[in-house]
Amino acid sequence: MKMKMRTGADRLRHTVGFELCGMLLSVPLLSLVTGQGATHLGALAIGFALLAAGWNYLYNLGVDHLMLRVLGRLEKRLAERVLHALLFEVGFLLIALPLTAWWLGISLWQALLLDIGMALFYVVYAFVYNLAYDRLFPLMPAGRPTRC
Template structure:
């Protein structure tokens, strides 16, 4: 996958994540601007998405379409788990939450985005056949 393809993949993915994050924040008591938080997370995550997927592709070479449920689950859990380490303190600060509330909020967003990550990458890999490799 080329660098420009990775940029497109990341931007499309993050637009969905912003929507999901804003929806989750509607159910959490907070102060601050959830949309601003989600845009910051999105920018951080785009960089992380690029770096993580580049490393993951080097460690798990081969046909991306041949990746089964186990590899895709490992990919999603690693990506979100490592990203979550950085996001809890940001939520605490920007939304004026306790550690526990920020952690639970991040877990909620992570679980929602975890499923989205799995489905998004599966769909993207198949759509890529039609738009990029055709």
């Protein structure tokens, strides 16, 4: 059965929800790990959330087009979900590393270790969030209206 791609509004809902929930979970955790104030880390988290939102939108749009072209489907199997989450985080890590070091006043090595820890957190979070999102807002067969 041919599935309909997600609408722009659906992608926006997905992205905003992902970033808000991720921030609410990650800022207190990061504050505990670094000993830095939640306000300072919150500003970094907001900046990263905006950056990640743009990356999330572009990445998922590209993955959907690639899946349709190569696999002829949009539904992700377990291994594809794991790969999807890992590749998203690797791409974002390359963007976030120099910004983390600068904002927190730490070395690139320390920033790398911190970013790897956060990336591992977000790999698990992205897997759970995307699985839950797809169950709450399933893809619709082509020709049927989407819920959004």
